[in-house]
Amino acid sequence: MALFGTEYGKLGDERLMELVVRGDERAFAAIYDRYHRRLLSYFHRMLWSDREKAQDFLQDLFTKLAARPQSYDPSRPFQTWLFSVANNMCKNAYRHEVVVREAALHLRNGVDRVEATDGVGVDREHFRDRLDEELDKLDPDHKATFVMRFHEEMPIKEIAVAFGCSEGTVKSRIFYTLKKLAERMKEFNPNALIPHGTARTIRP
């Protein structure tokens, strides 16, 4: 607590949500400032790299939060709850647009598929595009699990809570997603892909 007022940046998510429920506008702004980038990135990755759609989803999510902040269960971690809401929104979007996207992907594969170069180095931009392309082909749950795990770097336990499943299910999804991606992206030379000394460890 500061001398005058509250330092909202130092408060926990759950405490901020208590203030939001009471109508504290600055607490709501702090929540937005804390999560809007991550959520926008998540939506961007989940929604076929559509920036405008990702922004619309971000606005919808926080509008829902402003309308019904009491819907948040304080017994759950706020981040987990927030991403579970975001994931449900993405699922609904998938139901409506998966057919259109598949048709667009087929068209895109036929036009500008670029083969990876063997040997020396890998075009990161190309690898990123290929990865996003393959992720879009995955089941929404597997894709969301992969994004949460490797993009948002969320612990297995929180992902499980966000999806309402066991930790074993989350691990299994990650394993089979990695296996499938590796199989589909064989064109990239494993030796060139492995950047020695740059491996990072994510919380289990």
Add this chain to the structure above:
Amino acid sequence: MERRERYDPEDIESLLTERSFDELLEEERAFVLRHLSGRDEYEQMRALLHYVRPDEGMRTPIEADDRVRVNVMAAFRAQQRPQWQIWLNSLAAWLKPDGPAGFWRPALAFGSLALLIVAGVVAVRQFNGNPGTATLAEVKQVPALAKEEIAPPTAGATDQAAKNQLEATNEAQAAMANEATRAANGGTRDLAEPVRNYELRTDASASAEEADAPSVAPPPVEDMAAALDKDLGSVRSTPTTTVPGSAAPVTGHVVTADELATNQSLANGSDAVKSLGSRSKRSAAKDQLAVEKADKDITVSRSMAEDPTLMGLIARGW
């Protein structure tokens, strides 16, 4: 056995992160080979995993437009705004429409409101009157009725009616005087005869009113007897009057207001006098005469007392 249980298929991520295929222990390698085809697949997955993580960190973060934050904060403010402010804004927008064509709505609404208020006030006054107001109205009515009953007759027609009443009374008194004279001369004396005729002639509804009149407590027997004696004495000592135009002196009596009042008081106790006649043990002749006289006088008095015109005349005389 214990080590195998620790390496579930889902835990292969940790192995991919930590060790290459060549660095795996025998048991770990056996575990990996149960789920993967071989070394190449393991290395492919490991390379992918190692490339994905730093790549995600190296991605340029996406920034949302400022409008998103503005819209979100506006939505929060709108949600947290007090209800009375929302109501006030809607009222202001309603009172100040965009175009002139929209003015009929507030005009119609205010007109309806005014009509409702007027109708409500009228309905409240008519059907749900204030008890205090009703009391005041009764207070005003009671003196007005009493004033009408005891008000002296106005000049003109009222004076003419009073004159007629006075003439009728004088005629009755003259008839009574004639009877008295006749009795003094030896004839049968019947003082009540003209009065009885007057009663039959003037007040046919007296009996009905008497039946409706509330019962009055009878006066004591001794008082009634004294009153009868006094009345009888007054009859005996009736002064002899001279009727103008006649040679013989005429024994008569002009009823004064006091006597009329006495008779009226006796009339109120008529029932008691009747019962007294059956119970009194006085001398037969005296009692019989007194009772007959009292009955006659009472009848006359009662009829006079029940005549509103006569009572009005008496009141006016008072």
